Amino acid sequence: MSRARINPSILSADFANFESEFATIANSDLIHVDVMDNNFVPNLTFGLPMVQRMQQITPKPLDIHLMIANVDKWAAGYAETGAFSVTFHAEASDNPVQLARKIRAIGARAGVAIKPGTNVEGVLDDLSEFDQLLVMTVEPGFGGQALIEDTLTKVSAARRRIDQDKLDVWLQVDGGIDETNIQRVAELGADTFVAGSAVFKSQDRAKQIQNLRDLAEIGISHRH
Numbered sequence: 756m757s758r759a760r761i762n763p764s765i766l767s768a769d770f771a772n773f774e775s776e777f778a779t780i781a782n783s784d785l786i787h788v789d790v791m792d793n794n795f796v797p798n799l800t801f802g803l804p805m806v807q808r809m810q811q812i813t814p815k816p817l818d819i820h821l822m823i824a825n826v827d828k829w830a831a832g833y834a835e836t837g838a839f840s841v842t843f844h845a846e847a848s849d850n851p852v853q854l855a856r857k858i859r860a861i862g863a864r865a866g867v868a869i870k871p872g873t874n875v876e877g878v879l880d881d882l883s884e885f886d887q888l889l890v891m892t893v894e895p896g897f898g899g900q901a902l903i904e905d906t907l908t909k910v911s912a913a914r915r916r917i918d919q920d921k922l923d924v925w926l927q928v929d930g931g932i933d934e935t936n937i938q939r940v941a942e943l944g945a946d947t948f949v950a951g952s953a954v955f956k957s958q959d960r961a962k963q964i965q966n967l968r969d970l971a972e973i974g975i976s977h978r979h
């Protein structure tokens with residue numbers, strides 16, 4: 756896996772043809788799977804049976820992003836599908852650290868996500884309990900939105916803490932990431948990039964994934 760990870764979000768894919776859609780993003784690092792329940796977010800995608808089926812049709816690691824309520828009840832089931840990582844929202848869990856331990860015990864990497872209005876400070880002290888922090892750069896729910904600039908201060912703050920405490924935590928951003936901003940967001944500290952419309956609306960998806968990766972790598976190399 757590359758230093759800058761590019762995870763296409765299948766929210767922008769053709770939901771009736773996941774097998775052929777996955778083939779078009781074969782050079783991605785992970786596949787980002789948006790699970791939405793029309794409760795935690797005002798949109799509905801798919802649930803556990805679809806994720807189980809996705810595991811069967813691709814060798815790619817699945818990066819599951821749970822945008823659902825009652826996550827303390829449901830997250831373990833997603834980890835049990837064999838998912839590479841399961842990321843849940845801090846806002847939806849009664850005890851994020853306990854839930855992360857449960858996900859890790861099943862064998863998946865545990866991620867914690869925060870919405871644009873949620874302070875990053877609330878999760879920074881517990882970062883060692885997670886494998887990934889997802890800073891949402893748009894309000895979760897829909898693809899194709901513009902990146903919210905204010906959220907980037909959280910990316911810088913999280914990067915400072917990860918480096919200072921020498922933590923092995925991936926710093927993921929999701930929402931409005933494209934070729935115009937990925938280098939700058941990488942310079943600020945992100946290393947794992949979810950891109951939905953920027954990949955799926957591209958004429959040549961494989962080329963776009965590599966283009967995004969190259970730009971992110973430049974950003975990372977400018978960091979120090």
Ligand SMILES: O=C(CO)[C@H](O)[C@H](O)COP(=O)(O)O
Nearest residue numbers: 764895896898899931951952
């Ligand atoms: O989690 C999401 C929305 O809640 C999507 O992953 C995200 O919006 C990606 O889409 P785009 O890159 O088009 O903004």
